[in-house]
Amino acid sequence: MLIDLKKIRASGKEEENFSFEYTPTENLVGLPDATISLIKINGTAYLTGRHSAYVEGEISYSITGSCTRCLGATTKDFVVDFNEGLDMNNLEGYKIKNDIIDLTKIVNDRIIMNEPVNFLCRENCKGICVNCGVNLNEESCKCK
Ligand SMILES: [Zn+2]
Ligand SMILES: [Zn+2]
Known part of the structure; x- marks a missing residue:
């Protein structure tokens, strides 16, 4: 996921749209047994100076896993x-190297930061009865 600022500059423009599809090589999801889909990234890169740039956009993906409850x-x-x-x-944070921005770390960090603490199948998931193990979304049990 590389954005070449030289190319944008050479085109005479100050901004350029980008879109990438990306399969992460590292595990970005800490939830047990969870997998992440293909990740789609859409956005715009802006030249803000000879040595600086600004990127903004949207990362779309889905996570499949087990409901926490x-x-x-x-x-x-x-x-x-x-x-x-x-x-x-x-010196800190994300850098531009040789006029190229690599979005990988930005995208990975966002996904990790956005990981839900509770991964629920529905907002009001009733969970499993700790006594008898029944899924309380599907049936009720006689435990007190
Ligand atoms: Zn659930
Ligand atoms: Zn029960």
Whole structure:
């Protein structure tokens, strides 16, 4: 996921839209037994100076895993915004190297930051009865 600022500059423009599809090589989801779909990234890169740029856009993906409460199979769609100012001379954070922005770390960090604490199949999932193990979304039990 590389954005070449030289190309934007050479085209005489100050901004350029980008779109990427991306399969992460590292595990971005800490939820047990969860997998992430193909990740789609759409956005715009802006030249803000000779050594700086600004990127903004949207990351779309879905996570499939087990509901935290009832353990039922669950898939959820996510759309996460990002915007980041980058500077070649910036020592911390995201950098521009040789006039190229690599979005990989920005995207990975956003997905990790956005991971839900509770991955629920539905807002009001009733979970599993701790006594008898019945899925309380599907049936009720006689436990007190
Ligand atoms: Zn559930
Ligand atoms: Zn029960």
